[in-house]
Amino acid sequence: KNEVEQSPQNLTAQEGEFITINCSYSVGISALHWLQQHPGGGIVSLFMLSSGKKKHGRLIATINIQEKHSSLHITASHPRDSAVYICAVRGRGSRLTFGEGTQLTVNP
């Protein structure tokens, strides 16, 4: 079992839909990151969370430390949101452990 598991692996949505991507982890963490990898390969950091909820534009990230679970939500999805979304957790040190990613496709 991977230390970081994401679901779903693939997600197809229609423009305007509300999207949720889930991340579960099995180790103690000091922080959790959400990253976005564009079709061309470029990676952008979206959020770093250690508790609660964060919002940036149409993106919302939440984390429940007790349940070892985080969700990334996208409201009013758009085709330009199509990308791979990656969850990564930081343990006690500096090392990040990554999930396999969720491939999101938003159709117009």
Add this chain to the structure above:
Amino acid sequence: GAGVSQSPSNKVTEKGKDVELRCDPISGHTALYWYRQSLGQGLEFLIYFQGNSAPDKSGLPSDRFSAERTGGSVSTLTIQRTQQEDSAVYLCASSLWESGIETQYFGPGTRLLVL
């Protein structure tokens, strides 16, 4: 402003040769990471540098891999006696901490192909 740059963007080498990959982080960022992404695989942590502290090398897959960061800025990742399984995209990221929050800025990566 300038982001994280990496060179070369692509590298093809023969099995057994040594390769050196370069990362220029964003000026002023004290933390620097190297990651690897094999084809169809997730990201894999390799090594972390933070200021003048000893680097965290816990992710390096074998002693053929080494990295250094000179003057707290430019970093080089060296792979000796390359193997075909080393083929991957090697990504560098530098990070900024503000109010307890870290934001990593990724370079475009070096695509390495070992024949």
